[in-house]
Amino acid sequence: MSGYKTNKLSDPECRSAKPREKIYKLRDGGGLSLHVRVTGYKVWRYNYRFNGKQKAFTIGKYPDVGLAEARAKRDAAKKLISSLFSVTVVSLFAWIPACAGMTGG
Numbered sequence: 001m002s003g004y005k006t007n008k009l010s011d012p013e014c015r016s017a018k019p020r021e022k023i024y025k026l027r028d029g030g031g032l033s034l035h036v037r038v039t040g041y042k043v044w045r046y047n048y049r050f051n052g053k054q055k056a057f058t059i060g061k062y063p064d065v066g067l068a069e070a071r072a073k074r075d076a077a078k079k080l081i082s083s084l085f086s087v088t089v090v091s092l093f094a095w096i097p098a099c100a101g102m103t104g105g
Contacts, residue, residue, distance in 0.1 A: 006028065006032075007029060008027065009027075009067060011067050014034055014042070014062055018036075019036060019037065019040040020038070021038065022038065023038065024036055025045075028070075028071070028074075030074055030075075030078070031046050031048050031078075032059075032070060032074040034062060041061070042061065043062065044061075044065055044073075045057070045058055045059065046059055046077055048077070048078070048081055057077075059073045059077075060073075
């Protein structure tokens with residue numbers, strides 16, 4: 001189990017987030033954060049690693065996508081990414097023995 005705390009944000013915190021001079025993030029944990037832009041536009045982003053590379057995608061605009069829905073989408077994305085990783089590793093291990101019998105020439 002990860003040592004990181006998740007579900008740190010509350011809906012009033014998200015609602016009351018005001019724009020600043022630069023974009024800033026309110027982190028909920030587990031890779032989920034609410035990005036507050038200079039214009040006041042708020043968007044949910046999910047950050048994760050896949051094959052050793054940092055990746056991110058936008059879940060949706062706040063308040064169209066609420067905190068509970070953003071968390072549910074983050075959890076669904078985690079499951080999908082872990083299943084993709086499992087499939088990638090399994091197919092790689094299946095492919096390596098097939099290549100071992102190949103000869104050049």
